[in-house]
Amino acid sequence: MSMTTVAPPARQATPGNAAGPPRRRGPRALLHAFLIVVSLSWVFPLAWAVINSFRDYAYTTEHGYASFGGFTFANYAEAWERGNFAQGFLNSLIITVPAVVLVLLLSSCTAFVLARFNYAFNLTLLGVFLAANLLPPQALLIPIFRLYRQIPLPEWMSDSGSLLGSYWGLILINVAFQMGFCTFVLSNYMKTVPREIYESAEIDGASVWRQYWQLTLPLCRPALAALAVLQTTWVYNEFFWATVLIQDFQKLPITSSLNNLRGQFFVDYNLLSAGSVLVALPVLVVFFALQKQFVSGLTLGSTKG
Amino acid sequence: MTSDTRAARRALPRTRRQRKLAPRDRVVVTLMVVIPALLVIGLVWLPAIGSVLLSFTSWNGIGSLDRIKVVGVDNYVDIATIYPPFWPAVQHNVLWLAFLIVGPTLLGVLFAVLLDKELKGSRIYQTALYMPVVLSLALVGFIWQLLYSRDQGLLNAVLGTQIDWYGDPDVNLWAVLFATGWRHTGYIMLLYLAGLKGVDPSLREAAAIDGSGEVSTFFRIILPVMRPINLIVIVVVVIESLRAFDLVWIVNQGRNGLEIIAALVTANVVGEASRIGFGSAMATIMLLISSVFITIYLRVVMREDRT
Numbered sequence: 010m011s012m013t014t015v016a017p018p019a020r021q022a023t024p025g026n027a028a029g030p031p032r033r034r035g036p037r038a039l040l041h042a043f044l045i046v047v048s049l050s051w052v053f054p055l056a057w058a059v060i061n062s063f064r065d066y067a068y069t070t071e072h073g074y075a076s077f078g079g080f081t082f083a084n085y086a087e088a089w090e091r092g093n094f095a096q097g098f099l100n101s102l103i104i105t106v107p108a109v110v111l112v113l114l115l116s117s118c119t120a121f122v123l124a125r126f127n128y129a130f131n132l133t134l135l136g137v138f139l140a141a142n143l144l145p146p147q148a149l150l151i152p153i154f155r156l157y158r159q160i161p162l163p164e165w166m167s168d169s170g171s172l173l174g175s176y177w178g179l180i181l182i183n184v185a186f187q188m189g190f191c192t193f194v195l196s197n198y199m200k201t202v203p204r205e206i207y208e209s210a211e212i213d214g215a216s217v218w219r220q221y222w223q224l225t226l227p228l229c230r231p232a233l234a235a236l237a238v239l240q241t242t243w244v245y246n247e248f249f250w251a252t253v254l255i256q257d258f259q260k261l262p263i264t265s266s267l268n269n270l271r272g273q274f275f276v277d278y279n280l281l282s283a284g285s286v287l288v289a290l291p292v293l294v295v296f297f298a299l300q301k302q303f304v305s306g307l308t309l310g311s312t313k314g
Numbered sequence: 315m316t317s318d319t320r321a322a323r324r325a326l327p328r329t330r331r332q333r334k335l336a337p338r339d340r341v342v343v344t345l346m347v348v349i350p351a352l353l354v355i356g357l358v359w360l361p362a363i364g365s366v367l368l369s370f371t372s373w374n375g376i377g378s379l380d381r382i383k384v385v386g387v388d389n390y391v392d393i394a395t396i397y398p399p400f401w402p403a404v405q406h407n408v409l410w411l412a413f414l415i416v417g418p419t420l421l422g423v424l425f426a427v428l429l430d431k432e433l434k435g436s437r438i439y440q441t442a443l444y445m446p447v448v449l450s451l452a453l454v455g456f457i458w459q460l461l462y463s464r465d466q467g468l469l470n471a472v473l474g475t476q477i478d479w480y481g482d483p484d485v486n487l488w489a490v491l492f493a494t495g496w497r498h499t500g501y502i503m504l505l506y507l508a509g510l511k512g513v514d515p516s517l518r519e520a521a522a523i524d525g526s527g528e529v530s531t532f533f534r535i536i537l538p539v540m541r542p543i544n545l546i547v548i549v550v551v552v553i554e555s556l557r558a559f560d561l562v563w564i565v566n567q568g569r570n571g572l573e574i575i576a577a578l579v580t581a582n583v584v585g586e587a588s589r590i591g592f593g594s595a596m597a598t599i600m601l602l603i604s605s606v607f608i609t610i611y612l613r614v615v616m617r618e619d620r621t
Contacts, residue, residue: 040428041435047425048442054496055445057468058457074468115353118346126343132616134351139615140608141358145557147576148597148604151583151590152364153357185357188350193615217339221346246450248560253584264450268564271456278459278466285456289449296448300441303448307501308508 055289062282069279084283092270092284097263098291103176104251104262105244108183109237116188117229120195121221125207135193142189146249153182157254174256182250187243191236194306198232199225231305238299239306242292263288362601368594389595400596403573406487410494410574411555418495419551422502427532429503430510440507444500451497451560458493483571490561490572498554502547509543510536542614549611556604575600 061074068079088094119138123131157173167175202225210220226233251265258269270284296303335343369389373382393400425443429436446454461468462479470477479489513536521531537544559576562568568577575596582593 037433040431041433044428044433044436044439048439051496051500052442052445054457054461055449058460061460069466074466074471115350119350122343122346134347136612136616137351137359138354139612140605141354143553143604143608143611144358144362145553145576145600145604147557147559147579148365148600149358149361150580151368151594151597152361154583156361181353182357185353188354192350216342217335218342242448246448246453248450248452248563249580252563253580264452267452267456271459271564278463281456282460285453285460288453289457292448292450293445296445304444304504307447307504 058282058285061279062286064279066277066279084279085287088280088283088287091280092287093259093266094263094284094287096259097261097266100176100260101245101262101264101291104179104183105241108180108187108244109240111180112184112187112191112240113233113236115184116191117195117226117233118221119188120192120199121225123192123196124199124202125217125220125225135196138189138192140189142186146186150253154253169257173254174260176260179251179254179262182254183244183247187240191240194236195229195232198229202228235302235306238295238302242295242303245292365594365597365601368590369598371591371594373590385591389591392592393595393599397592399569399573399578403568403575403578406572406574407555407558409487410491410558411552413491414495414498414551414555415548417491418498419502419547421495422499423506425499425503426506426510430507440503444504446497447500447504449497451494452564454493454497455490455561455564458489458496462489480565481570486565486571490565494558494561498551502551505547505550506540506543509540513539545610545614549607549614552607553604556600 061069062084063080063082065079065081065083069076072078119134122128123135154173157178158171160172162169162171162175162177164170166177169175172178172181206224207220210224215224245262246264247262248264248267251262252268255261255265258266261269267284267288271281368382370384370386371382372385372388425439429440429443433439449457459467459480464470464476464478464481467479469475469479477485480486517535517539518531521535526534557576558574559568559580562572562574562577563580566572568574568581579593579596579600582589582596
């Protein structure tokens with residue numbers, strides 16, 4: 010779900026926006042009532058999971074879910090233990106951090122060249138990158154699967170002996186798929202850097218690499234921060250590639266290990282809730298702490314920096 | 315092409331100033347493009363071409379590459395004629411698309427329009443509505459299971475029914491669609507909100523002075539101005555419907571009422587019987603459909619990019 014939008018430049022600060030025709034009170038209250046009902050029903054599924062994750066299974070079986078009481082923390086301890094969460098979170102970390110760093114580094118390199126120079130291939134290159142971002146991953150599965158099995162990795166890099174079933178393979182495919190989006194957003198952002206800065210840097214004898222590393226990148230911090238937040242969420246949430254490329258249950262990132270959890274927890278829905286809340290927790294924390302970055306990341310393509 | 319001339323025109327003042335690069339700089343620039351490009355081409359485009367080529371062959375995926383037999387379009391014929399899950403899968407994907415457009419997408423537009431009025435507390439509403447966007451679809455499937463479960467789910471308790479919402483092939487597609495829609499709505503709302511913020515406020519003022527009502531202003535003035543966003547949202551929805559996979563895989567790996575193309579491709583590779591040529595033919599069909607919409611997307615995005 011990595012796509013950008015395009016829109017005209019953002020509207021100016023709008024204190025005067027309310028200065029339209031005076032509005033009537035009644036409809037406004039109605040609108041609020043509507044939005045409150047909608048918002049509450051939107052939060053409900055997750056809230057339901059959170060509430061039930063704190064309840065004792067024996068209690069809810071006896072009194073039904075519509076009851077009140079039987080609160081406990083035990084589900085979390087049990088879910089953590091039985092769901093192998095420590096390992097799952099560690100795997101997610103091992104995959105997500107290098108993937109995000111790598112995709113930002115590589116895409117900012119290409120974006121810099123696209124924004125800084127005018128080569129004939131610029132537009133084609135951007136098109137090739139962006140389109141790659143939108144292809145259905147399932148359509149590439151067969152060749153990737155074969156390719157990964159053919160590429161041997163030494164024992165110290167992967168115990169599976171090939172790219173298939175290794176963290177490396179998963180990191181690389183995540184990076185390849187996210188490159189287009191990041192390159193597009195960053196090159197748009199970098200185009201707002203005034204040319205004069207580069208000209209004076211050139212006069213000072215700064216190499217291209219120094220211009221990129223010491224001039225452009227620091228100026229792009231807001232865009233990089235927003236993309237980092239967004240990419241972290243996406244790679245953490247990635248399900249398909251991890252499911253098909255990693256066979257060893259011990260190496261699955263947390264999102265893909267959900268598939269096995271249902272069997273583990275069977276019909277204990279309170280345990281299932283606790284497991285779901287645990288998996289959701291990192292992205293929810295990111296969401297609430299860095300909401301601004303998240304939203305601006307999603308809509309960054311639109312405002313052109 | 316007109317786009318090329320436009321690019322060239324804008325490029326003029328730049329090229330005039332662009333100096334010849336020192337040899338070391340030229341190496342650096344080359345590497346900065348070639349390494350990322352190799353990754354994208356090697357792991358996305360070459361495999362895509364591979365899928366297309368393999369779709370004309372027959373291969374069990376185990377033997378070496380010289381065991382591959384060219385069979386022409388046999389795989390495509392087989393898929394259309396003797397592979398029972400294929401047509402249901404196509405139907406489900408189309409239904410998926412139709413549902414997403416009629417339900418969550420329109421709802422997302424409506425929410426965006428309402429929240430764009432800058433009401434008191436609109437930030438809170440906004441947060442509630444797009445919170446599901448940060449959750450993975452696999453997790454969404456899990457969370458909704460608590461509502462859908464036959465014996466302990468809330469839905470049956472409230473309705474007094476005994477339906478296995480994820481298991482019953484008559485209803486499970488709808489159950490899955492609702493869960494997807496829960497997440498999709500917030501995403502569309504966010505895209506549209508960004509678009510609405512970009513609409514020149516003087517347009518609305520002019521319309522208001524002309525005595526145009528809010529609804530007609532939206533349909534006659536705002537919506538046409540947002541044409542690029544509208545197009546992109548449509549492309550986004552089509553591609554999302556085509557790529558739909560996670561939720562269905564979590565529920566039952568795309569069987570029993572939940573057949574979709576992406577799951578069929580996957581099942582043909584990782585499942586018991588790996589039929590490479592067969593799976594590739596379906597993959598190629600996916601590529602074909604998506605390439606049409608990717609082209610639209612690129613045209614919109616790149617045109618805007620140049621102005």
